Amino acid sequence: MTVRIYVPKDACAIACGADEVAEAITAAALARKEPVEIVRNGSRGMLWLEPMVEVVTEEGRVAYGPVEAGDVEGLFAAGFLKGDAHALRIGKPEEHPFLARQTRLTFARCGIIDPASYEDYRAHGGYRGLERALALGPADIIEEVKKSGLRGRGGAGFPTAIKWKTVADAKGDRKYIVCNADEGDSGTFADRMIMEGDPFELIEGMTIAGVAVGATKGYVYTRSEYPHAIWAMEKAIEVARANGMLGSNIAGSPYSFDMEVRMGAGAYVCGEETALLDSLEGKRGTVRAKPPLPAHKGLFQKPTVINNVLSLTAVPHILADGGEFYANFGMGRSRGTMPIQIAGNVKFGGLFETAFGITLGELVNDIGGGTASGKPVKAAQVGGPLGAYVPTWQFDLPFDYEAFAAKDALIGHGGIVVFDESSDLAKMARFAMEFCSVESCGKCTPCRIGSTRGVELMDRIIAGERVEANLETLTDLCQTMKLGSLCALGGFTPYPVLSALNHFPEDFGAPPHRLEAAE
């Protein structure tokens, strides 16, 4: 009997040797005349175990990991085709505490199905959301999204239903759905994982958005650094089209919707929605002043929904199971689940989808297992290069948009980067300013000039020159950038800088907690 073996095709697994492992398995099976079928799935998100190979046995799927090509002979000898014992045997993946503790809605299928298979997607509940959406019609779709309480998962947390309603009400001969998949924040990879592991979910989400607002064309704008995600998305779009789920009269309905993938060119600022739209139009990725909102005048000046990958991939579930079901998860005004990404210097890094409300400490220490280096945790940067450094004494902070904002921090795209005690946060503050100066689109002065002055100030502070005075100027400069910048790049760069300074003044050569006392 042919044994089915899953070897992930997720970029993270490939970077850890999954392609070589798949080849070794094919070769070993051939040599032993064991018939095997290798399926290249997405990742389950237990990234420290990648490449995680799963074998389908009578008792279900049994996982082994992290497998290197050199381990394959030994695995065959140990009888892994039957799910037998081996040092790398993990057991049933769904019973692993890391997965068992999660609430997976968006990532429910990721790592389980073959991402290129339309049948597999259907068999695991795919397109149930679109079917219901087509039956409901535009107004009720938006009502359902409103009930779910879904807020933009890209970072700003703006209610998705309001955005959709604005576009639905706007007049235009053409309307667009643009998916912001320009996931440039360090420590984030959820967009990449879902595009590689369950691309049909994004297609379904964008199609539902199209039906809801009357848009017929969608663009996924993603990064040149994500070639594997681009291949997976393009393949899935082709398959969806062949199955009548994209193009004219989708699924036999009166609605038409088609989409394509566009690749950025290494500009971080294009993750800002208006810069992204300009880039899609073939211009420099400069930020537009708002108003007009993209909902009124977006891509090519037409009404445009621009949503993050994680917002759009939440939509199929909201439609399939109802907005109320989704809203049952979460806390306060943060409803539903958030795919959180645990990364950096961490023992068990990966994708952890859970309801809002979990604390940062649980994520870093219990789930992430602390640092990979074994040294004590110093801080975690949450929300990418524009997110604050949260010190360990604030690890009781719950994952909630408002709770983070109250501590001058942000959830952003849900990425957590863990730093151990050897990290120098003055250096990280300098990096934040330098990154902003390199990536600034140049349109507004506080960001363009401010970040350059910020780097110079940080250089003087690190060199020990007139530290007190320079820190005062730095704080003042940060205030100007925060209040005077056109977009989040210049406006949020002060978050990592000031949080590092406020919590770890000793790294800046200032007396401990001098600034907190002064405030």
Place this chain on the structure above:
Amino acid sequence: MPHYEPWSEERARAVVDEFAHLEGPLMPMLHAVQETFGHVPDAIVPMLAEKLNVSRAEVHGVVTFYHDFRHEPAGRHVLKLCRAEACQAAGGDALAEHAEHRLGCKLGETTADGRVTVEPIYCLGLCATAPSAMLDGKIVARLTERRLDALIVEAQS
């Protein structure tokens, strides 16, 4: 190793024409030009300006705005080291220094023999298995000094 074609105006026209039917075709055109010739030559600017009915300055502005577009051809191999926060937290600084030392050039430069261009990259999205790198199209995670040395040897071959 990537193979690039020598510049030819005729070939360039054929490459960009493939994208003429798209909405907002400039970015896909520039990517295709770079994929064909290994960089974006100056000669393409007036051609694109005419084709898209925009000024040369506008095309030049786009070409120079994005980090990906090269004005000069790169070395035979391109080694990109992720220098974003997650990789820094996991020891990326030391690896970058090691690479600069081994190759005898700084990040953003090409070795004197033209074999290797080494560049920083800001996030490959492999942040849970940091530090990471990319050699030509191949991505590598859990980078150690030993693995980096192997990549450098491969790049220098």
